Amino acid sequence: xxxxxxxxxxxxxxxxxxxxxxxxxxxxxxxxxxxxxxxxxxxxxxxxxxxxxxxxxxxxxxxxxxxxxxxxxxxxxxxxxxxxxxxxxxxxxxxxxxxxxxxxxxxxxxxxxxxxxxxxxxxxxxxxxxxx
Amino acid sequence: xxxxxxxxxxxxxxxxxxxxxxxxxxxxxxxxxxxxxxxxxxxxxxxxxxxxxxxxxxxxxxxxxxxxxxxxxxxxxxxxxxxxxxxxxxxxxxxxxxxxxxxxxxxxxxxxxxxxxxxxxxxxxxxxxxxxxxxxxxxxxx
Numbered sequence: 001x002x003x004x005x006x007x008x009x010x011x012x013x014x015x016x017x018x019x020x021x022x023x024x025x026x027x028x029x030x031x032x033x034x035x036x037x038x039x040x041x042x043x044x045x046x047x048x049x050x051x052x053x054x055x056x057x058x059x060x061x062x063x064x065x066x067x068x069x070x071x072x073x074x075x076x077x078x079x080x081x082x083x084x085x086x087x088x089x090x091x092x093x094x095x096x097x098x099x100x101x102x103x104x105x106x107x108x109x110x111x112x113x114x115x116x117x118x119x120x121x122x123x124x125x126x127x128x129x130x131x132x
Numbered sequence: 133x134x135x136x137x138x139x140x141x142x143x144x145x146x147x148x149x150x151x152x153x154x155x156x157x158x159x160x161x162x163x164x165x166x167x168x169x170x171x172x173x174x175x176x177x178x179x180x181x182x183x184x185x186x187x188x189x190x191x192x193x194x195x196x197x198x199x200x201x202x203x204x205x206x207x208x209x210x211x212x213x214x215x216x217x218x219x220x221x222x223x224x225x226x227x228x229x230x231x232x233x234x235x236x237x238x239x240x241x242x243x244x245x246x247x248x249x250x251x252x253x254x255x256x257x258x259x260x261x262x263x264x265x266x267x268x269x270x271x272x273x274x
Contacts, residue, residue, distance in 0.1 A: 020135045023265070024137050030254050031201065032202055035181040108265060
């Protein structure tokens with residue numbers, strides 16, 4: 001039986017990538033806190049995870065020609081605009097700094113958690129390889 | 133790796149906020165710069181921010197959400213009317229005895245300054261967290 005990294009690492013390799021993407025989107029929100037007409041976005045985690053792990057199982061459609069459209073490339077499926085708590089802040093900006101900060105920190109901790117899971121998986125693999 | 137893009141994004145945020153802080157400093161410093169004509173008088177300056185889509189088409193192909201950097205589109209001078217004051221004793225007074233004061237509202241500028249410095253701090257924190265996450269990722273499996 002060949003050792004498959006995909007199987008050994010499980011879902012955590014995908015969650016890590018999505019959390020990194022989410023960190024990027026949230027950091028964009030924070031950077032654009034004072035930009036007029038900027039609309040805050042967020043990543044739909046469960047949907048992004050579903051997409052990422054469906055590729056692993058081979059259910060996703062592959063592009064066999066350069067002119068094929070990628071079905072999974074639609075931005076809207078992963079990043080969605082936030083529904084603002086206030087009707088309008090005056091300049092069309094929908095960034096709520098407190099909300100974004102909390103979400104960013106939460107996401108950072110979740111990233112660390114996923115990293116911890118991955119690390120323990122690697123430790124398990126190491127032990128298996130060494131035969132300890 | 134998306135975490136690397138965070139440095140670009142929060143870096144652009146920091147530079148935008150420092151431009152804002154810079155214009156605020158100019159405005160407050162020149163708040164009392166009296167002159168004798170409308171043209172020579174200092175006018176309040178404010179930067180114009182806009183969201184900048186980075187590599188929108190490229191990232192769309194890779195199924196990644198695009199990061200939004202902040203771009204400083206330019207610095208505009210305020211159109212608010214200058215303060216015209218009758219003060220014949222003033223050494224800068226024109227022939228009719230008027231002096232012109234800049235259209236700077238110091239209270240607004242102070243509030244602007246605090247807002248800019250807080251947002252700058254937030255961006256540094258974001259970059260710091262991203263740095264820590266990346267370092268931990270690099271250490272993984274060691």
